[in-house]
Amino acid sequence: MTDTARTARTGVPERPTLDGLEETWSRRWQEEGTYAFDRSRQRSDVYAIDTPPPTVSGELHMGHVFSYTHTDLVARFQRMRGRTVFYPIGWDDNGLPTERRVQNVYGVRCDPSLPYDPDWAPPGDPVDDAARKNPNPISRRNFIELCERLTVADEQVFEALWRRLGLSVDWSLMYTTIGPVARATSQRAFLRNLARGEAYQAEAPTLWDVGFATAVAQAELEDRERPGAYHRLRFHGPGGRAVLIATTRPELLPACVALVCHPDDERYADLVGATVRTPVFGVEVPVRAHPLADPAKGTGIAMVCTFGDLTDVTWWRDLDLDTRVVIGRDGRLSPEPPAGVPARPYAALAGQTVNGARRIVVEQLTEADDLVGEPRPISHPVKFYERGDRPLEIVSTRQWYLRNGGRDTDLREELLARGRELRWVPEHMRHRYEHWVGGLTGDWLVSRQRYFGVPVPVWYRLDDAGEPDWTQPLTPAESALPIDPSEDTPPGYDESQRAVPGGFVGDPDVLDTWATSSLTPQIVGGWERDPDLYRRVFPMDLRPQGHDIIRTWLFATVVRSHLEHGELPWRTAELSGWILDPDRKKMSKSKGNVVTPMALLEQHGSDAVRYWSASGKPGTDLAYDPAQIRIGRRLATKLLNASKFALGLGAADALRAPATEPLDRAMLAELSEVVATTTTAFEGYDHTAALQATESFFWRFCDDYIELVKERAYGSGAGADSARAALATALSVQLRLFAPVLPYATEEVWSWWRYGSVHRAPWPTTYEVGRTIQGDGDPHLLRLAADALGQVRRAKSERKLSMRAEVPLAEALGPAALLDQLTLVIDDLRAAGRINKLDLLPDRTPELVIACAF
Numbered sequence: 001m002t003d004t005a006r007t008a009r010t011g012v013p014e015r016p017t018l019d020g021l022e023e024t025w026s027r028r029w030q031e032e033g034t035y036a037f038d039r040s041r042q043r044s045d046v047y048a049i050d051t052p053p054p055t056v057s058g059e060l061h062m063g064h065v066f067s068y069t070h071t072d073l074v075a076r077f078q079r080m081r082g083r084t085v086f087y088p089i090g091w092d093d094n095g096l097p098t099e100r101r102v103q104n105v106y107g108v109r110c111d112p113s114l115p116y117d118p119d120w121a122p123p124g125d126p127v128d129d130a131a132r133k134n135p136n137p138i139s140r141r142n143f144i145e146l147c148e149r150l151t152v153a154d155e156q157v158f159e160a161l162w163r164r165l166g167l168s169v170d171w172s173l174m175y176t177t178i179g180p181v182a183r184a185t186s187q188r189a190f191l192r193n194l195a196r197g198e199a200y201q202a203e204a205p206t207l208w209d210v211g212f213a214t215a216v217a218q219a220e221l222e223d224r225e226r227p228g229a230y231h232r233l234r235f236h237g238p239g240g241r242a243v244l245i246a247t248t249r250p251e252l253l254p255a256c257v258a259l260v261c262h263p264d265d266e267r268y269a270d271l272v273g274a275t276v277r278t279p280v281f282g283v284e285v286p287v288r289a290h291p292l293a294d295p296a297k298g299t300g301i302a303m304v305c306t307f308g309d310l311t312d313v314t315w316w317r318d319l320d321l322d323t324r325v326v327i328g329r330d331g332r333l334s335p336e337p338p339a340g341v342p343a344r345p346y347a348a349l350a351g352q353t354v355n356g357a358r359r360i361v362v363e364q365l366t367e368a369d370d371l372v373g374e375p376r377p378i379s380h381p382v383k384f385y386e387r388g389d390r391p392l393e394i395v396s397t398r399q400w401y402l403r404n405g406g407r408d409t410d411l412r413e414e415l416l417a418r419g420r421e422l423r424w425v426p427e428h429m430r431h432r433y434e435h436w437v438g439g440l441t442g443d444w445l446v447s448r449q450r451y452f453g454v455p456v457p458v459w460y461r462l463d464d465a466g467e468p469d470w471t472q473p474l475t476p477a478e479s480a481l482p483i484d485p486s487e488d489t490p491p492g493y494d495e496s497q498r499a500v501p502g503g504f505v506g507d508p509d510v511l512d513t514w515a516t517s518s519l520t521p522q523i524v525g526g527w528e529r530d531p532d533l534y535r536r537v538f539p540m541d542l543r544p545q546g547h548d549i550i551r552t553w554l555f556a557t558v559v560r561s562h563l564e565h566g567e568l569p570w571r572t573a574e575l576s577g578w579i580l581d582p583d584r585k586k587m588s589k590s591k592g593n594v595v596t597p598m599a600l601l602e603q604h605g606s607d608a609v610r611y612w613s614a615s616g617k618p619g620t621d622l623a624y625d626p627a628q629i630r631i632g633r634r635l636a637t638k639l640l641n642a643s644k645f646a647l648g649l650g651a652a653d654a655l656r657a658p659a660t661e662p663l664d665r666a667m668l669a670e671l672s673e674v675v676a677t678t679t680t681a682f683e684g685y686d687h688t689a690a691l692q693a694t695e696s697f698f699w700r701f702c703d704d705y706i707e708l709v710k711e712r713a714y715g716s717g718a719g720a721d722s723a724r725a726a727l728a729t730a731l732s733v734q735l736r737l738f739a740p741v742l743p744y745a746t747e748e749v750w751s752w753w754r755y756g757s758v759h760r761a762p763w764p765t766t767y768e769v770g771r772t773i774q775g776d777g778d779p780h781l782l783r784l785a786a787d788a789l790g791q792v793r794r795a796k797s798e799r800k801l802s803m804r805a806e807v808p809l810a811e812a813l814g815p816a817a818l819l820d821q822l823t824l825v826i827d828d829l830r831a832a833g834r835i836n837k838l839d840l841l842p843d844r845t846p847e848l849v850i851a852c853a854f
Contacts, residue, residue, distance in 0.1 A: 010751045012647050016640035018605045018633065021744040026163045034757050035168040038084040039533055047083035048540035049075060050521050050570055051169065052553070053090030053177060055097050056154045060161055062624055063546075065597045067576035069613035071544040072167050073687045074574070076740035079168070080763040086537045088173035088524040091158065093151040094453045095513030096212050097387055102147050102452075107131030110143035110451045112486075112508070117142055122149075140451050140486070147452040151178070161598055166606050166743045168759065175523055177516045178452070183482035185523045186516040187457040189564060190446075191475055194458075198403045198563050199446070201470055205306070205313045206397045206445065209385040210331030214449040215399050216385045216392065217512060218406075218442060219552045223381035226391070230298065232372040233365060235259065236277040243268075243276050244372060246298030248380065250365065251333075251357035252305035254281055254341045254349065255326040260315055261301040263289040268301050279370035280345050280361065288319050307394035309383070310441065327393050333357050354393075398470065400447035400456060400509070404559050406440035418558050423572040425685040426619040429547055436551040444556070446515040453510030457483050459490040466501040474504060478528075518556035521569040540570040547575040547619060574685050577621035584623055595624055607742040608632035614741045617688045635695065636745040639738065642702045643749040646727045649713040652753040654724035655732060658774040661712075661719055662781060662824040664726035667705045669777025671697060671730055672769040678737050679763065687740070694737040701730060704786035711831035722774075729772040733764040778821075784848070785825040788812065791850035792833035799854060807835040809853040816842035
């Protein structure tokens with residue numbers, strides 16, 4: 001619907017209510033295209049938003065409502081400022097969370113070796129724990145179809161919630177990260193990275209989640225405090241010297257390849273360059289020096305195993321040590337010992353879990369008298385995949401990587417410079433970006449050993465022995481994208497040559513979900529698909545997101561745009577905080593303190609929940625507060641009732657008429673200041689300050705101005721005309737100031753007396769308000785009149801009288817200049833306070849005092 005489109009007035013209802021507004025106006029907005037993007041406008045008239053696609057793997061929570069409302073406030077403001085807003089919505093439905101949800105809901109697991117069964121159907125009822133522990137194996141294609149089926153159902157629930165919340169997105173722009181457009185975009189970008197040498201494959205130590213059976217990236221790690229124990233192990237040095245090391249992972253003893261001490265540690269200086277023998281296994285390992293060794297940790301000399309943690313990887317790489325991998329991808333110790341490790345003591349460990357192997361090695365150390373003292377219990381941080389529930393291991397695997405500055409100083413500096421180009425809201429969030437980029441230790445691992453994702457779009461030639469040639473991957477033409485190498489064939493080959501010597505094999509992996517999500521500006525903007533749209537929206541104006549994914553989504557998107565386009569993908573990043581429970585703890589499913597929003601939206605109304613969301617500043621955590629939501633509903637209800645009252649006084653027919661009376665001009669002068677304050681706040685992405693300014697004035701308008709002016713407005717003549725004109729302008733302006741926060745209540749009231757949608761109406765200006773004022777307006781005059789009326793009300797309240805009770809005599813005391821001002825509004829004050837006689841007594845008191853006699 002354009003700005004000039006017309007929707008018939010509905011008239012003022014007898015009993016206004018918030019109930020049912022969501023259903024009515026959500027439907028009307030969709031039918032009338034209220035929020036449709038106008039792609040005929042020039043780039044300077046476009047405001048483009050790179051909206052976060054929420055992960056479709058469960059329920060939306062109040063944190064989503066909080067942050068997505070912030071984005072919607074910006075979109076609505078910019079739209080009313082005359083921009084056509086490019087505001088898409090998407091669903092991040094590929095990746096590990098979706099697979100885990102499918103496995104849990106249906107009790108299945110993917111087995112790529114199985115053939116596709118077109119007749120297979122999932123269980124009709126939810127499965128029990130036994131089925132989850134013993135999942136039914138199904139083919140990859142059956143598994144992917146099941147993922148697609150579940151995500152469609154989840155997305156419908158998500159869409160219903162977003163529509164009810166009143167997000168002003170253009171639903172015709174909806175996308176999914178597993179859809180054909182996203183897959184083609186992701187694969188195209190990857191192939192271009194590959195062609196430029198930015199994507200590469202390597203066999204290297206990899207962070208591995210045993211539960212999900214996949215590699216994970218550095219950005220997806222989190223430390224969790226876990227119990228452990230320091231074990232003191234006796235290594236045997238030259239001349240029978242005992243060398244003690246302290247470790248929390250004795251099960252990695254057969255993977256030991258060296259001991260490392262600090263170069264300046266005199267305790268072990270004579271050992272550097274020599275060898276020691278490992279306990280139990282008797283393997284000779286070198287003693288080396290490295291600056292990362294901490295003399296104050298443990299005994300000051302550490303056991304290097306391949307691989308126990310990321311520091312082991314650094315030592316292994318820097319010192320060019322041997323490799324003895326003992327933990328496999330299944331989280332169990334390998335059936336055969338690594339090279340150089342005797343088979344006899346290792347046999348007891350073969351096939352054991354990590355915990356089982358730890359118990360056995362401790363027993364072996366005890367029997368050999370090489371466990372010194374009792375293990376010392378500790379609590380220490382252990383690395384987990386952020387969505388996993390088992391500690392990560394480090395295994396050697398072949399993976400795809402994307403250069404991100406972790407090993408390239410020049411690229412790192414370029415990406416840091418991009419961060420300085422970006423406008424950050426709030427500004428201090430830039431330091432998190434810089435800290436992350438500056439602390440990178442390796443490139444971005446983008447491949448995953450899963451199934452429901454964007455396939456890595458390459459194949460490999462097989463030699464005469466059936467071994468793949470990793471060095472020269474076969475790639476498709478961009479025009480063929482999207483492709484699935486497990487089903488499609490490379491150029492020049494046919495299906496009969498798959499997996500046979502001299503033929504080909506497809507890459508079995510998929511791309512990390514962030515490798516696709518990092519391209520959301522390109523996906524929604526029509527990159528290489530719709531050049532006309534792309535030039536109108538890219539680079540985009542805003543990236544709204546949570547501060548906790550600066551290191552993943554924001555940084556990854558900057559990397560992809562920098563490599564492909566040589567520029568930032570957007571001009572501004574607005575970061576939202578977390579939602580805390582009433583005890584100010586972060587809400588999370590694992591803590592069981594998550595509040596789901598639909599029931600709150602149904603109970604209190606969407607405007608009330610949006611009001612609570614808008615009370616939180618960008619980048620600042622906000623506590624979930626039901627009382628604040630109730631205040632929001634009270635505000636929305638008051639807006640309906642006050643509007644009905646003003647329109648009942650005849651304000652609808654007085655719009656654009658002049659306000660001539662001093663009190664009316666004073667109110668409008670203050671409203672003009674509010675318009676300026678609110679506009680500046682919104683322009684600075686401070687919606688909280690904008691709401692506070694608007695709300696504070698609104699309550700003064702209702703409690704003071706309307707009460708002061710209503711008797712005059714009920715009458716006739718110039719004074720009544722002035723009051724109605726002021727009411728009309730004030731109502732029109734305040735509805736638009738509130739519209740971003742309270743879209744349903746404001747649209748409802750607007751429909752009673754104005755044409756079109758309030759959300760397509762122009763944002764109010766100080767010029768518009770000033771045009772109504774005949775002459776000058778002094779905001780202090782309204783405050784003076786409100787102060788005087790407040791004193792009269794208190795006097796009645798103290799005597800437990802009705803506010804409608806008559807005041808036979810009142811005296812106004814104060815400085816003469818102040819009372820001269822009061823005379824300008826004295827008639828309105830007498831009428832509102834029901835004062836029969838009001839005497840002015842100048843210079844009796846230093847400030848205004850209204851004394852009432854009853």
